[in-house]
Amino acid sequence: MPTHQKWFEGWRLFALLALTLLAMSIWIAGMRGFEVDGVRMVIRFTARTSLLLFCLAFAAAALALLWPNAWTRWLRRNRRYLGVSFAASHAIHAVAILAFAVMDPIGYAAATSIASYIFGGIGYAFIVAMAATSFDRTATAIGARAWRRLHLVGGYYLLFQFMVSFGKRIPDMPLYALFLIPLVAVFALRMIAMAPRPQNQTLRAG
Ligand code: HEM
Numbered sequence: 001m002p003t004h005q006k007w008f009e010g011w012r013l014f015a016l017l018a019l020t021l022l023a024m025s026i027w028i029a030g031m032r033g034f035e036v037d038g039v040r041m042v043i044r045f046t047a048r049t050s051l052l053l054f055c056l057a058f059a060a061a062a063l064a065l066l067w068p069n070a071w072t073r074w075l076r077r078n079r080r081y082l083g084v085s086f087a088a089s090h091a092i093h094a095v096a097i098l099a100f101a102v103m104d105p106i107g108y109a110a111a112t113s114i115a116s117y118i119f120g121g122i123g124y125a126f127i128v129a130m131a132a133t134s135f136d137r138t139a140t141a142i143g144a145r146a147w148r149r150l151h152l153v154g155g156y157y158l159l160f161q162f163m164v165s166f167g168k169r170i171p172d173m174p175l176y177a178l179f180l181i182p183l184v185a186v187f188a189l190r191m192i193a194m195a196p197r198p199q200n201q202t203l204r205a206g
Contacts, residue, residue: 013078017085021049025092036104039096046093051162051179053086058155059186062193080134087131094124123161126154159183 007016025042032038060079064072075082101108130151133139139147166179 008074009078010081014081014084014088017053017082018088021046021085021089021092025096029096036100036107039099039103042096043093043100046089046096047165048179050086050089050093051166051182053082053089054158054162055182055186057083057086058159059189062186062189065193066189084131084134087127087134090124090127119161119164123158126150126157130154159187 006012025045028041028045029038032041056075057079060072060075060082064076100111133142133147133150142150163180163183166176166183169176
């Protein structure tokens with residue numbers, strides 16, 4: 001494999017994505033003099049980068065099954081690293097949320113509710129558990145069945161969480177409906193990929 005391609009594979013890909021996200025977040029906050037406005041921009045920025053990385057990781061297997069080609073094979077091969085990059089993006093989301101709470105407690109209280117703590121908290125619990133079991137050793141330790149269950153339930157929960165977090169903003173900002181498109185597409189792709197396919201039916205009939 002040519003050297004430049006190795007940067008877009010495995011843990012190097014993760015390092016590249018995580019460092020880029022960190023650098024961009026610092027740049028965005030810096031544009032507003034590290035004031036609360038900039039911190040809120042980082043919260044929104046990382047919510048959106050998280051959406052992209054999550055969708056790529058959660059759709060990877062379905063895409064590779066439905067359209068096997070070099071790109072979808074790359075996606076499936078690297079879905080673990082895209083998933084851990086999603087966790088890194090959400091770690092920055094968490095740091096920015098904390099900064100928002102400290103810098104502007106009144107604005108923060110207005111932007112959150114008990115529901116955001118409960119549902120967001122469950123979301124973070126899944127993100128931590130899924131990231132922690134994304135290493136060969138930890139994945140083996142919990143076993144293939146538990147791993148599959150955790151990543152499946154966690155994945156669908158996060159899909160739901162994104163839908164709610166973006167969806168609840170639609171009444172005020174109708175363009176937020178656009179964020180639901182990739183989420184619905186990922187769900188549809190997974191359903192289509194799961195459906196019995198003609199060759200499977202032939203096999204079963206035979
Ligand atoms: C306890 C956990 C969490 C808290 C306290 C929290 C807090 C916040 C806050 C305060 C904002 C609004 C920022 C602003 O208006 O300036 C926000 C935006 C958002 N959060 Fe989080 N969050 C949490 C977890 C999560 C999780 C787990 C997800 C997704 C899996 C998520 C996805 C989003 C999205 C999609 C937005 C909207 C971004 C936008 O406006 O473009 N959050 N969050």
